[in-house]
Amino acid sequence: MGKLRTLYEFMMAASVAQARWEKEMADNIFRNKKRLLLLLVLLSPILVTSLLGAADILGGKKAYAPSHYTPIVFWASTVVGFAAGLITGCIGAGGGFIIAPALMSAGVKGIMAVGTDQFHIFAKAIMGTVLHKKLGNVSVALALFFIIGSIIGATTGGYINRLLYSKDPVLSDAFISIIYAVILGFLGFYAMYDYFSTRRKIKTGATSASQGAHSGPIGTTKLAIRLQQVPIPPIIKFDEDFGGRQISAWFIIAGGFVVGFLAAIMGVGGGFVTFPMFVYIFGVSTSTTVGTDIFQIIFTAGYSSLTQYAIYGYVFYTLAMGLLIGSLIGIQIGALTTKVVPGITIRAFYALTIMAGFFNRVSVLPDKFRSLNLITISKDVCDIIIFVGNILFWGAIGLFGFWVVFSFLKNIKTLREEG
Template sequence: MSILKKMATGSLATGKVLTDLSRAQANWELQMSRVILGKRWKWLLVAMLPVLFGVGLEVASAADLPGYLGGHKGYMPSFVTLNMFIGSIFVGLMAGLITGVIGAGGGYVLTPALMSIGVKGIMAVGTDQFHLFAKGIMGTVIHKKLGNVNFWIAVWFVLGSVTGATTGGMINRAIYQKSPALSDAFISLIYVVMLGILGAYAMYDWVSSNKKNKTADGNITEATTKFAKWLQSIQLKPRVKFDEDIVPGGRSMAVYPIIIVGFIVGNLAAMMGVGGGFVTFPIFVYGFGISTFTTVGTDILQIIFTTAYSSITQYAVYGYVFYSVAMGMLLGSLVGIQMGAMATKIMKGTTIRAIYALTIVAGFTNRLCSLPPKLNDAGYLSISSKSTAVLTSVGNTVFFVLVIVFSIWIMASFFKGIGKFREQARAEAEAKLSTASN
């Protein structure tokens, strides 16, 4: 019993950490969407840049890489149907709504959703990661600044993340070349483990309504931990200095922990199709003792470089990025995250926690039910076609019913409170005018 209790406690603790990490990722996505949408029509023009770059890359490389781009090893379709593009917008909208409402990254919806509608796992990962790269580069180009970026932290981090992304991409591609079904099972297994831990904590948090170590808006709190002080005290060279404008004389630490964390983040990004920022933020703040002000700008910079390198060099050049689907997901998520963030103003905290918990359980169920059929296709299990069909149907039904119901619920809450949102905006504008006149 004691062993089971320790395992349960460890699982909940890990789930809490992962939840905090996903909240950091959501904050970044919300910031990027506000910057992009704030420029109205201009962001549409910028949105086309990654598409043009990807198409140009394919055309330029087709003659030199016939075995990959346009060849038998590439999986990317040569065209997109209207239904496929509309479906990608809907998937992005769902993820954006969930991200905006729960204040945690909704990326766990994207890859399972794409895989559920027939996209191969490796292509779902590459496409998901490319859409994050497009969002990051668009937000940065339009905003024209990255905040208080520490250049050398970013350099050492990217050195590790590039190495990690290369390793993760090679593993994913090697498994896919051996067996596409095994590749889908491998990616599904990663999501089963991650969402299983997250779901256990989310359900526990929902039931117990535990708000310890959280701020009022659900974001992680900043702290200079004993571990961070110990890490900074290790006298190894070379070192990197940071927070000179915040702490007299600044702080410093050896570059090796930064490189190691970069490797882990890059590997995770390449294997799961995430940006990695949801891991970087709390590690920088809690583990390294770097201020939030420095972390935000540096984290945005590393996300751009990590996702750019991984999505292009590890997936795009091998034909595993579906640019039209990525742009559809981007359009949907930009709008959805804003609607979701506004809807939280009229939704109860317990309702938000319930949505978070149940959507994670939906994603977990979807990938868990997909494992036996994929392993059966790969030849590692022997089950009847009827059983695989039932499992797939159950997983897809649970997933899409719950996600669609919650998406409609969130949109209804948004439109119901749109009058209230306008009144608040008008009051804020009048208050600013009053302050300026005085």
């Protein structure tokens, strides 16, 4: 149980770091008139073509487009981005986990959902990053070797996704759904346990109801100390301002491989596990981690989304822009709402949305396995299971979105006074 708890805390720390990064990117875009103007320029032709019902023009290869694409799918992607942004801003974690499953539920093929999601993250990174503020904290050596590993990992993950899709699109969808089901299931069940555990502590007065949505591991780990003592060349030196530390480049390359592989497989962005990996496994200081992570995510997300998906036609640019604009707005509203709602309620909704994503992906697996002739089950039964999974998923997301927006509008006067 202890090891599972540690793994959960590590994954939560990764999710929190990704949410923090997304919030920073959104703030950088909204606070800069030039960036906002660039966003409008990029969106205007897509909005026009979507209204005219001709959004296929700006999509990838038509053969890879959603099976029943209509302009409504673009607006659906905006809603999905908005919901993910609300979760990211309000909960501070987990928003990116629902994008690919939501797009797949809306009729987008799994490989295109992954490629499109990752491209939208790359676009957000390009528009929102302010490198000159962080360059002083970047460890060039760490970033260089990490990028080498992430490129190899992204190439491997992208190749596996494309190989499975070429063999059988159903096999590809099943593979992506299984990956998401495992991760969301683990996070969701532990989030439920965390919620009820915290609720009991609140009743006994052991903790405060205003506590945030999550907590993470604290302090330098024994693993980091051990890895830094392994003398396998080449050796990278970093954190000179903190007395100086060193680690074998091979560990950094291996870490980059894991991040790049997960990014290419899930489309969740190159920075998903970088922060906790650097801090808790490699023992890198927080300030160096932040600068190096922002520096490398552009290369990792850019390389993966462009070379592994976009050039093969697995990115639907209209949907990517819908995700971008929806998430930028949702993050702002979600972040403001946290000022007027109790933390324990946020914990409950985090657990609810993650579990809904888990059930949604699990619900499609019987039909995928049936199509692959792995199990014998009737199509009608599969359709019922999928229908229930979609009701649970969209119902939970809709309930959460309504609650956040309602709380925001209800307290808008208070928020203005605080602002």
